[in-house]
Amino acid sequence: MQTIKITTPSKCYPVHIGENALTQLVPLLQTMKPSPKNLLIITDDNVGQLYLKDVEKLLEGHYSYKTVQLKAGDSEKSFENYYFCQSFALENGLDRTSVILALGGGMIGDIAGFVAGTYMRGIRFIQIPTTILAHDSAVGGKTGINHPEGKNMIGVFHQPEAVIYSTDLLGTLPENEVRSGFAEVVKHSLIADKNFYLWLRENVHTFHTFSQDQLLKSLTRGIQIKNEVVTQDEREMGVRAYLNFGHTLGHAIEAELLFKGITHGEAVALGMLFALSLQEETQQLGKDLKKWFKKLGYPELPNHLTAPSLIGRMKKDKKATKGNINMVLLKDIGVPYLSSIDTNELESKLNEFLQEG
Ligand SMILES: NC(=O)c1ccc[n+]([C@@H]2O[C@H](COP(=O)([O-])OP(=O)(O)OC[C@H]3O[C@@H](n4cnc5c(N)ncnc54)[C@H](O)[C@@H]3O)[C@@H](O)[C@H]2O)c1
Ligand SMILES: [Zn+2]
Structure with a gap:
């Protein structure tokens, strides 16, 4: 222990x-x-x-x-x-x-x-x-x-x-709940620790072969990262917002699906893919992550969801301001930043993302 x-x-x-x-x-x-x-x-x-x-x-x-x-x-x-x-x-x-x-x-x-x-x-x-x-x-x-x-x-x-x-x-835990939690582990690695991300990417191929040791390392490092962020910003005035990576769209997906048929982490996984697709410097990482998520059984975006309805939900996010939606993006693994994106621009990017499937 x-x-x-x-x-x-x-x-x-x-x-x-x-x-x-x-x-x-x-x-x-x-x-x-x-x-x-x-x-x-x-x-x-x-x-x-x-x-x-x-x-x-x-x-x-x-x-x-x-x-x-x-x-x-x-x-x-x-x-x-x-x-x-x-x-x-x-x-x-x-x-x-x-x-x-x-x-x-x-x-x-x-x-x-x-x-x-x-x-x-x-x-x-x-x-x-x-x-x-x-x-x-x-x-x-x-x-x-x-x-x-x-x-x-x-x-x-x-x-x-x-x-x-x-x-x-x-x-x-049922497998979809394992996937849900693992998405937050991946989130922690992406916002804070490139080596941890690379270790996960290299070692986790299916959840059936996820050993106790790997699980313990994933949870321990995830908790340490969360602690590092929360220690700096307990009440979310600044860097704590980075923990919301993937969550702006993730929450909107969950809400649009009335919290049924998809777990929180599965929705966040899609949200991370979308966030990575927004900037050229992270598009390759996004493609690689998408391949890995697919292998691990993460679901695709249900195709009845539309950009305007998801954007409508995203506008209700606690962090949204008038005309803009605030999202956490990455410059690179471990280098998150907060970006305020024009709603119309985001809607057209989301449309593209939905079409790619
Ligand atoms: N406070 C925070 O900082 C924070 C951060 C992230 C998420 N959340 C919240 O956490 C919630 C999601 O958490 P969750 O994914 O753990 O959901 P959950 O607590 O609903 O658990 C998911 C499902 O797994 C079952 N379950 C739990 N433990 C089990 C076990 N050992 N074996 C078999 N079944 C088990 C539960 O009964 C439930 O059906 C959301 O409400 C989200 O808003 C809070
Ligand atoms: Zn979460």
Whole structure:
């Protein structure tokens, strides 16, 4: 097991990562001051069915706990579920010493973190990520829920006390979720570390032969990169925006497809390809990435999506300004920059991108 130190201006905390990292849970809780009076586990029904018993077994005899099991799926990152969790916490006597355990992927991490960040003006929480994607979402302190007007529109910055990343829990992930999380690993490599990108490109040919060692290296380096960015800019006033590489179009695709039939990372993968197609200096890299993504089973853009509707969505992005859409582009691998692009120009480029398929 390894420990990565996350060092944001507001808080430092460990990420314990490796096989059986889950066994660190009780020792970690025991070091917390004040000692938690009780715990609230928030999970979803897929993860709950697979791993809730393991967590409960560890806590048995040490801590009293209650569990909220939400339905799985990003639409559950809702105001209704947020309200339900708050009511449940109040009814079950959680106080300011209590600790919330977020057991699940990014959906659970985001909503449970938001519940923790706002319950009694903020209580402690621990991230127990169970997806590859959550190497991204469990670190950095962004928490929140969706609104019918847009994803992640309501939330707070609230850092966890610790992240316990037990890689043995990842073996049950469906392949499209592996692809989803891996796209964020690739994103981290592209915005920050050419050697890491080249290593991934060289070593990952199919997810069936993705070894524990490769997985651990991918997650560890991804988390380190996220940490480097978040340390510089916890509240996204500047460089943190680079983490949105691929996300402007990615979010628009997810929204246009009503969050069905494509995972977050698969949409981000398409968004990265589009971003790389916009500048001559990255077009070759884009072509190479496209070939690799195809081999790894990433989906193509569904052909019923149109440029005007996607651009309409992109205009609603939190980072859009009047007449322009802000996108993260690369000068080269590891050299991201923010570019403000005229909406009409972007629409014609997107049209070309859609036609290329
Ligand atoms: N806060 C942040 O900085 C940040 C960053 C990136 C993404 N996000 C958010 O993260 C969410 C996406 O995260 P995600 O991809 O982990 O989604 P998710 O939590 O919805 O998990 C994906 C699916 O996998 C299932 N699952 C989870 N772990 C499993 C396991 N070990 N075995 C089998 N099935 C398992 C879940 O039940 C779900 O059906 C989005 O809401 C996104 O907005 C947040
Ligand atoms: Zn993402």
